[in-house]
Amino acid sequence: MKMMMKRMATGWLVLLGYMCLAQEEEVLGSVVNIYTELKELRSLVGELSTKLHTAEADLKEQRAMVDKLNKEREEQPKVAFSAALLSSESKHHGPIDAETNLIFGKVLTNFGSAYNPITGVFTAPVRGVYYFRFSGNGFAGHDMGLSIFKDGQRMMSVYEYQSSGEQNDHASNGVTLQLEKGEVVYMRLWINTWIFIDGRYDYCSFSGFLLFPM
Incomplete structure (x- = not known):
């Protein structure tokens, strides 16, 4: 009887170990997925930031061109x-x-x-x-x-x-x-x-x- 109970306890311990291991693998998998998504988000943010800087530079150039044209128009003689x-x-x-x-x-x-x-x-x-x-x-x-x-x-x-x-x-x-x-x-x-x-x-x-x- 004692031997049977000991075997049953050992079985439960093994099963519990497998369950913990499975949960750990699942958690590790989730962490890996989150890390991958985070890397992708960082890459996307980097691309958007680059495009934003380019758009800002283009806007600055266009504003400078408009200012130049306005200045030329104001300086043009009116006859x-x-x-x-x-x-x-x-x-x-x-x-x-x-x-x-x-x-x-x-x-x-x-x-x-x-x-x-x-x-x-x-x-x-x-x-x-x-x-x-x-x-x-x-x-x-x-x-x-x-x-x-x-x-x-x-x-x-x-x-x-x-x-x-x-x-x-x-x-x-x-x-x-x-x-x-x-x-x-x-x-x-x-x-x-x-x-x-x-x-x-x-x-x-x-x-x-x-x-x-x-």
């Missing part, structure tokens, strides 16, 4: 003007036996002060590409011819043959010019032609603005 022939009454100017400069003395806008209403001359403040537009009103009974000049060179013109009766005709044109700093642009009335100056509606005008510097 634009519009002017009309000045008169207190409606009358015609000409005809004259020599080609003469037209002075548009009624200034509507003159950003950058590049246009001189005393001489009728526009002087380019910076090297760049500019756009100019001009118009004239021809009174019945005589021809009207207008040209825009760049440093003494005729660039673009309009011509209106004398109208019959009491009709007035209107003509306009425009041109894009590349100018060096200091080059001048102005308008001239052709020889033996006239232009009608309206003291109220400003039919005859000269305008220009800087498209972009170079």
Whole structure:
């Protein structure tokens, strides 16, 4: 009887040992799995951190580029003007036996002060590409011819043959010019032609603005 009980006790001890060993292996397996997952998480965090630093660097570069563009835009000269022939009454100017400069003395806008209403001359403040537009009103009974000049060179013109009766005709044109700093642009009335100056509606005008510097 004692021998049987001793064997039974020994069996229980062996079984308990196996159970403990199994539990220990299970715990060790769980620990190993947790460690593996932790390594994977660390690797993922490292990748995300690298991507975050890259995104931050890109954002910093883009912000610097935007700041540079804003600074360039603020520093870019602002040049634009519009002017009309000045008169207190409606009358015609000409005809004259020599080609003469037209002075548009009624200034509507003159950003950058590049246009001189005393001489009728526009002087380019910076090297760049500019756009100019001009118009004239021809009174019945005589021809009207207008040209825009760049440093003494005729660039673009309009011509209106004398109208019959009491009709007035209107003509306009425009041109894009590349100018060096200091080059001048102005308008001239052709020889033996006239232009009608309206003291109220400003039919005859000269305008220009800087498209972009170079």
